[in-house]
Amino acid sequence: MSVDQTQRSIRCLVAKVGLDGHDRGAHVIARAFRDAGFEVIYSGLHKAPDEIVQAAVQEDVDVIGISILSGAHNTLIPKVIDGLKEYDAFDDTLVLVGGVIPDEDKEDLKQMGVAEVFGPGTKMEETIEFVRENVPER
Amino acid sequence: MTVDDETLVDELLGGKQRALARTITTIENREPGYRDLVSALYEHTGNAEVIGITGSPGAGKSTLVDKLTNTYRDRGETVGVIAVDPSSPYTGGAVLGDRIRMASNVGDMEVFFRSMSARGNLGGISTATADAVKALDAFGKDKIIVETVGAGQNEIDIVRTADTVAVLVPPDSGDEVQTLKAGILEIGDVFVVNKSDLPGADRTVQELKEMIQLRGDTGVSGGHHGPDHHALGDADAAGGTDAGTASAVSEAAAADGEAGNWTPSIVETVATDGTGIDELIDTFAAHREYMEASGRLDEKARTRTAEEIRLLLREDASGLLERELDRHGGIEALVEAVHAGETDPYAIADEVVDPIEECLSDRQDDPA
């Protein structure tokens, strides 16, 4: 098959973990990603880290964007990242976090393997640009 | 096949989730080498039962798939699901929302769920779905369910990859039952009146029955012998919780299968609470038995293989022709020549194909 028939599309999982019920941001992001031409799978609310990992692995997403406004990011994000590693999916998946994350936690998250943190008010174009530029080569 | 692809195949056959996921991506993207991958998996396929679920938007397909999956899991079977959303092919972007309904099965890694979009390539999606089914089959899934919204030819092609096709018809969709006639009705082996907790379910069942009868009588497809009678009998009782009815059908289908045709069954379900799921599963099993006993399963598989070979050849041939076109200066230059009055499309077609034809006519030997 010739290369020009390849039909690649950036696939993203927009995920809500834990008891956090704030889903406006996740919806906004999901729609913006769709409009940017990405394929978006939205996890729905109240997912356990395992479920997010399962979805990311099976859907073979390029990007996993976790939306957390509950303050539980320091316990939940490591679980997701460990899960991705367990299934050999961490290395070529871009992990983003959005929502309400105090500045002092951002560096720790990045140490863990989060590529970038997007807080309230981040311009959508900026986020999309970041994804386009950092989506892993496969 | 590249070393990477070989590893991928080995890992998939060894049960690695990531490898299965990546294989489906390769298939979906039609990445170089995807055909070699499918080719390598081919000998490991043929063991799964494939069920297609279609119906109008919001009919409850995903909710039903979730409950079916859960029930199959309770019975100790592994399940693969492919949810195809062909609806937003133009921008390229899509929100694939079927996965969110798989609430009963989250965290169960024995369930492999994959969402697919059409990516603007309407023709290709049914092929990609069929190939993704092969990947799940080779991976060892016992049951594979394909969900797609039922609208046009494209969706019909998608569910054609299934051995058993269920069409969901929500209650009180009177007009809809009429429009079903166009295409969808012909492909339904089982009609599921989902949301039968809502008013109008009885009427919808009745309308479907009439429609199926009509189809049998006019001989469009199916006959009115053998299991037909029993299948309709099942429809009468399907609303009840009596699970015995469906197995009665299955015996009838098995007994009469050789001679008769399958007349679509009607089953009522409430996907949200699981009512009717056991009967639906028994009906799927009955259809499967009928397909096996009557030889239809084999027949269908052969037809599919023939189509597959033809399709691949068409792809290859059109690839060759594109290259020939380029050798002749490319389509744009040729169009220009036609419009300048220098030549015409027929002459060009001859010119492009002639050398190929020549090569072929030189080859009298057997291809073996």
Ligand code: B12
């Ligand atoms: C609206 C709101 C609610 C609504 C939520 C409605 C809904 N369905 O979403 C309601 C009233 C239900 C609510 C309830 C609660 N809330 Co409230 N809520 C807010 C509020 C005011 C705005 C959130 C919002 O919708 N913003 C609009 C969206 C578009 O912005 P966003 O989510 O931040 O998303 C943007 C970015 O963060 C980023 N982003 C977000 N997700 C993602 C994902 C990816 C992948 C990317 C790339 C980017 C990204 O992009 C988005 C666009 O720029 C915030 C305060 C604030 N200003 O943030 C508090 C806030 C989040 N809530 C808070 C609290 C405490 C609660 C409650 C516990 C209150 C209570 N005591 O009952 C409950 C808990 C509910 C629950 N079950 O989780 C706190 C959280 C504190 C913390 N994290 O430590 C906040 C911060 C208020 C505060 N300052 O105290 N809340």
Ligand SMILES: Nc1nc2c(ncn2[C@@H]2O[C@H](COP(=O)(O)OP(=O)(O)OP(=O)(O)O)[C@@H](O)[C@H]2O)c(=O)[nH]1
């Ligand atoms: N009352 C009732 N609601 C149902 C039933 N089954 C599904 N629903 C609801 O119908 C809505 C749509 O269900 P889905 O399963 O997403 O339907 P779908 O056919 O997969 O939808 P699309 O994939 O978007 O075409 C949801 O709100 C379900 O809860 C049912 O049997 N009864």
Ligand SMILES: [Mg+2]
């Ligand atoms: Mg659905």
